[in-house]
Amino acid sequence: MVTIRLTNSKTRTKEDFVPIDPSNVRMYVCGPTVYDRAHLGNARPVVVFDVLNRLLRHVYGADHVTYVRNFTDVDDKINAEALRRQKAGSPGTLEELIHERTEETIAWYHADMDALGALRPDHEPRATEYIGQMIAMTQGLIDTGHAYAASGHVLFRVRSYKDYGKLSGRSIDDMIAGARVEVAPYKEDPMDFVLWKPSSGEEPGWESPWGKGRPGWHIECSAMSHELLGESFDIHGGGLDLQFPHHENEIAQSACAHPHGDFAHYWLHNEMLQVEGKKMSKSLGNFFTVRDLLDQGIPGEVIRFVLLMTHYRSPMDWTAEKAVAAASKLEDYLVLGARFFDPVVARKTKPAQEVVDALADDLNTHLALTEVDRLLGNARWNELTSTLDFLGLISLGRFEARRAELDASASTILRQTEILTSLRTAAMASKDFSAVDALKSALIAAGVEVRMSKAGVELVPGPDFDSAKLEALQ
RNA sequence: GGCGGGUUGGCGGAGAGGUUACGCAGCGGAUUGCAAAUCCGUGAAGACCGGUUCGAUUCCGGUACCCGCCUCCA
Numbered sequence: 398m399v400t401i402r403l404t405n406s407k408t409r410t411k412e413d414f415v416p417i418d419p420s421n422v423r424m425y426v427c428g429p430t431v432y433d434r435a436h437l438g439n440a441r442p443v444v445v446f447d448v449l450n451r452l453l454r455h456v457y458g459a460d461h462v463t464y465v466r467n468f469t470d471v472d473d474k475i476n477a478e479a480l481r482r483q484k485a486g487s488p489g490t491l492e493e494l495i496h497e498r499t500e501e502t503i504a505w506y507h508a509d510m511d512a513l514g515a516l517r518p519d520h521e522p523r524a525t526e527y528i529g530q531m532i533a534m535t536q537g538l539i540d541t542g543h544a545y546a547a548s549g550h551v552l553f554r555v556r557s558y559k560d561y562g563k564l565s566g567r568s569i570d571d572m573i574a575g576a577r578v579e580v581a582p583y584k585e586d587p588m589d590f591v592l593w594k595p596s597s598g599e600e601p602g603w604e605s606p607w608g609k610g611r612p613g614w615h616i617e618c619s620a621m622s623h624e625l626l627g628e629s630f631d632i633h634g635g636g637l638d639l640q641f642p643h644h645e646n647e648i649a650q651s652a653c654a655h656p657h658g659d660f661a662h663y664w665l666h667n668e669m670l671q672v673e674g675k676k677m678s679k680s681l682g683n684f685f686t687v688r689d690l691l692d693q694g695i696p697g698e699v700i701r702f703v704l705l706m707t708h709y710r711s712p713m714d715w716t717a718e719k720a721v722a723a724a725s726k727l728e729d730y731l732v733l734g735a736r737f738f739d740p741v742v743a744r745k746t747k748p749a750q751e752v753v754d755a756l757a758d759d760l761n762t763h764l765a766l767t768e769v770d771r772l773l774g775n776a777r778w779n780e781l782t783s784t785l786d787f788l789g790l791i792s793l794g795r796f797e798a799r800r801a802e803l804d805a806s807a808s809t810i811l812r813q814t815e816i817l818t819s820l821r822t823a824a825m826a827s828k829d830f831s832a833v834d835a836l837k838s839a840l841i842a843a844g845v846e847v848r849m850s851k852a853g854v855e856l857v858p859g860p861d862f863d864s865a866k867l868e869a870l871q
Numbered sequence: 872g873g874c875g876g877g878u879u880g881g882c883g884g885a886g887a888g889g890u891u892a893c894g895c896a897g898c899g900g901a902u903u904g905c906a907a908a909u910c911c912g913u914g915a916a917g918a919c920c921g922g923u924u925c926g927a928u929u930c931c932g933g934u935a936c937c938c939g940c941c942u943c944c945a
Contacts, residue, residue, distance in 0.1 A: 409875095427945075435945090442945050472943075565940080571873050572941070591943090614943040636945030637876085643943075668876075669939060676938080706883070712876080712938060719883070722895060764885060767893050821904090830904060837906085848908055857908080 406664040423630035431502035432474035434686040447515040512697030514789035547583035549595035565641035615646035628658025705762040728860035735799035748787035
């Protein structure tokens with residue numbers, strides 16, 4: 398069996414991955430707050446952990462991996478948008494408008510991430526469905542002295558957890574010294590964070606022992622991961638920006654609430670995304686969503702390919718140039734793969750071992766892509782198509798569909814080849830190439846590559862091959 | 872101010888203490904009615920300074936620059 402190695406943020410070293418239970422490998426990844434369209438930065442962890450999910454399924458078996466990614470649907474930005482709509486005259490209660498907003502955002506998210514070739518996680522819990530568990534966990538932390546209620550809030554007592562700050566490499570005292578935030582008067586310690594907070598009249602809220610309120614952000618992930626994966630599980634992932642405070646707080650809560658478990662064994666963090674060398678931000682005007690790119694005609698697999706070109710722990714730069722390079726590679730794979738693979742054999746062919754090995758080495762996706770390119774260079778067509786399917790870039794179904802299209806056009810291609818050959822033979826004698834050039838242009842317009850040499854004429858359907866246009870030439 | 876990450880050829884981007892990464896682009900050639908595609912060949916690097924070593928782009932230290940987090944942004 399392949400040994401997977403992963404860089405564990407907890408230890409800052411690359412370690413052999415040893416699952417708690419190989420028959421049920423468990424992974425939790427922090428998902429989006431569903432207040433708006435996912436931007437390109439949101440797509441990075443989705444693709445990175447999708448690759449890890451696929452690798453785990455490959456190594457341990459598809460039925461032996463449980464992948465959970467949550468939706469945070471309790472949030473001020475969601476409330477703000479719902480309130481804006483209500484003021485703009487939308488019908489319904491605020492609660493209904495909030496629900497409407499989260500439903501539509503989740504649908505967008507699914508559509509956009511599907512386009513990137515990301516498999517849906519096994520569970521996609523919504524925070525609002527686990528409020529009971531959050532209240533219970535909060536109460537438990539109060540009972541054991543790790544939390545306290547004050548002014549309608551419940552706060553986690555950071556000093557009660559000795560390892561606080563370990564994941565992110567900070568000491569509580571340093572953090573206080575460098576803090577720039579105003580400290581709420583009801584806090585015992587400036588670093589204490591909210592587990593539960595009161596809701597004002599128009600904000601959504603749930604009844605609790607501390608009055609009507611809503612959960613703090615961090616407790617959501619702790620409650621949902623516990624409910625779905627247990628006290629101890631294998632991998633916890635997310636963006637590097639979440640390492641502090643979100644993940645630090647999750648660890649503190651979960652470790653104190655479930656002292657017999659050890660929460661996540663491996664913590665993985667993906668680095669941030671930049672655009673043309675700068676941080677993506679609305680003020681710089683380089684902010685865009687996944688949907689924006691798709692609407693510009695950049696296919697999802699091209700976005701995915703670009704994301705995989707950079708290792709997940711390096712900052713990655715999105716550039717238009719990379720998208721062009723990725724699109725060109727993928728076209729080569731599709732055209733040549735569909736032409737030369739054997740659909741029956743490919744279905745039974747495993748992804749290339751070199752590619753699996755590259756991914757097993759701390760998700761070295763760029764090396765994996767290099768190995769894919771080598772498959773093409775060595776004409777290993779069945780492995781090429783099977784591997785691209787495995788990587789989520791081009792499905793075998795797409796190769797098959799393309800092949801079917803080519804087969805359907807084969808006789809037409811043959812006929813056009815004969816026509817072009819005879820026109821060319823005549824033109825060679827008469828030195829009048831106008832008829833040849835006319836047909837050539839028409840063929841190129843139909844996406845057919847025209848190769849003419851001493852040996853003769855060859856017509857090869859290219860990436861933009863359009864069988865309808867070709868048939869129209871008759 | 873505190874913590875962390877990075878700096879490789881024109882561009883992207885790896886591995887390895889000593890042997891060509893690779894891809895794209897470039898250049899030269901073959902081929903071609905034109906073109907496209909293909910094939911062959913080829914130049915080009917390791918931010919800076921020091922240390923360890925027979926030998927460092929690869930290990931260690933420092934400097935510069937860049938980036939992120941410290942604000943419920945992945």
